[in-house]
Amino acid sequence: MVKMQPYVKNWYDFFEEGKVMGLKCNRCGSYEFPPVATCHNCFGTDLSWVEMSGRGKLVAFTLNPYPDPPFAEYAPFIYGEVVLEEGPAYATMILGVDLDKQEELYERLPVDVTAVIQQRDGYKFIAFEPVG
């Protein structure tokens, strides 16, 4: 019997507890963030929840001036690609950036960032902001 669980719901539910969680493969030690049911590295399916460091590096970004309606309230905002300390990469909103200083941010890439859990309408999601 496959031991499936509602991974997506659980990931978002952990944000409600203030935790940034991922999965760690019990066979090879690779991380899955966000969580999926199969290890990308060794293809094993025995994975366990672990708390992530929340630390990573912003490696690229863009200004999103015209987001889809669900994100209109944030416009314009910076959206970026973050490589986590544990290895996986994820793209999401980057907060705490002066929109007039995008060139400066680009010159500083890669930039250390840390996770910040954000409240939205009915759920919390993960964003990042530069350290310091």
Next chain:
Amino acid sequence: MLTYELKRPVSIIGVGCTPFGNVLETPELKGMTERELFAWAAIEAMEDAGLEASEVDAFYIAHCMPETLSHQFSSFAMVADWIGMRNKPGFHHETACSSTNTGLRHAVLDVASGVYDVVLSGGIETTNSHPMEGKPAHMREPLSNAELWYRTNYGADQAYWYPGGMAVSALCDFALMGYAKKYGVSLKDIERALNAASIANRRNAVRNPLATITTKELADEAREHGFSDVNDYMTSDFNPKLGTIMRAFHAATVVDGASALIVCATDIAKNFTDAPIDVIGFGSAVTIPYHETEAQWEVEKSAFDQAYRMAKINPYRDIDYMHVHDCMLNTHITSTETGGYFRPGTSWKAILEGRTAFDGDKPISTTGGRTWMGHAWSASAGAEIAEAVRQMRGLCGDRQIDPAPEVSVIENIGHGIHVNVSVLRAHV
């Protein structure tokens, strides 16, 4: 064991493509539904192949967003009668904006397996409008660009990718920032290269009778707006930024249209046409793009590598023409290098030097690209394959590549992400 070989060689023997425009406005298309558009492309492909529907064993229809844009699924039934395929095998499929490139693969595999001899594969999309609720299919109303993109972003994974505030422009800017950092190119030069790529695409579109959305080159358009230098126009408010780097003229223009092609077993191709085009390789790969942290995407590299291994070609030596998926023009810089059309770090300069124009030594996207021929979602890849076939046959008039290409590569990227690469070679 992976053999990367077809059990039976397969050739394209016919192609068809409608003008790309807007069924609410464009004179050639006005009043038409998806049925007439698909039939137009399919019948043209059959005529090009010198056969009739009775000789076609099966068909595929790519239709990326039928429920949103056509209030319809079962697209196979929607068109079967229109193309003479009642009671024959017919299949609807989609891999988003790479659909009709994938459709070539489906058709080729059907023939290579030995199950069928002749298969038609086409695509249709009507992006500018949708039917009125509960009314016949020809009664349509406009769909705003914002609403279209909102629905199109159902192509983004809704569990993890979309909820972070996903921006399509990010796919362009992330890759270009990685490229600029890796090769020490200034963002100013990257912008110049994007502008040059858009200017080259427009120059092609003006020479492509199927590209109806534009009639003048960007330099002429600039002059009309009071700019003596087209580069000043390209960095003005007429070309607003859509991201940190990308501007409006670096992005797709949405259009309506249909495309189709017909393949058959190579050993019978000469029964139909004097100019078959052999399908010698293909590759496909999928991912979610937040896994891509470099300028050159792993998912594209995988698809290109599969295709080249199957085709047994050296991309740096053997490719005469390449179409890359230019719904965002970063691909003229990044994908062309991933696909081995240019050496790493050199494409941006080649674009600025005019080498990627139809009359340059490394032509790209002679349709006018998705910027200026326009982007008809699932139909566009087929238009781009049809263009490659016509270039290889020497039929492209005043945008003809000289000499006609012997080997062409068509790469497409579907939202989500799906990459499909096809390699074509003129039959000898």
